[in-house]
Amino acid sequence: MSARPLSRAYDVLMLTGVFFYELAISSVAVARAAFARTPQTNSAIIAVPVNLRTDFGIAVLANLITLTPGTCSLHVSEDKRTIYIHALDAPDADAIIAGIQSAFEDRIRRIEG
């Protein structure tokens, strides 16, 4: 499928690395919120546009979203163009969308080929 299997393997490795990094950060954030005297949370439900071709890619993205920076995937729209997420602390929705796209979606799209 891919003309460059080596670069795809590199992308998968990078995605795994970024994922564990983000997982660590988000767990610390959640733990800090749990230990805080008054939990500071501004939750919101946000629609994130996705541009992935395969179902597998969307499933991977939804899983990664649930385990990372203060977000939890709630619903994938019927046309598979939008993932609805719940953000634990969302002062700025656009920043969260941009973060998901740059951290995960672009890499998954490159792996999809």
Added chain:
Amino acid sequence: MATILTLLALLSKFVGVVFLFAAALGVTRFKDTLQRMHAATKAGTVGAIFVMLGVVLQLQRTDATVVGLAAIAFLLITIPVAGHLLARATYISGGSISGLAGDDALKGVLPREERPLEERIFAQLASQAEEEREVEGRRRRRG
């Protein structure tokens, strides 16, 4: 070498327990189900992973390592799916989203019950009891 590994194992297990404690604390302290889901999925997964790593480091056997790493892999695959479905079910069945401060982008996209499940069950039980009392009353009047 063995001492270092044992110390690492202890440290790893300690970190895992701290995260698991934070997860439990989050589950009891956050405002609504969707927020609690964050604590249960993220901090819970990381805590379980660290405990598992600690056990692997301590036992230092091939079979324990294989089982431990497989358990970690399956945790990473299954917990987000469960969290996703639980959160979605909560939203649809009308669970509290009182912690929501920002906008609700799902409004109108997914059907949502107006009252939480408990209230609906109690309302149904109450109306059933009412019906039974009516039937009983009618029977007594007849007899």
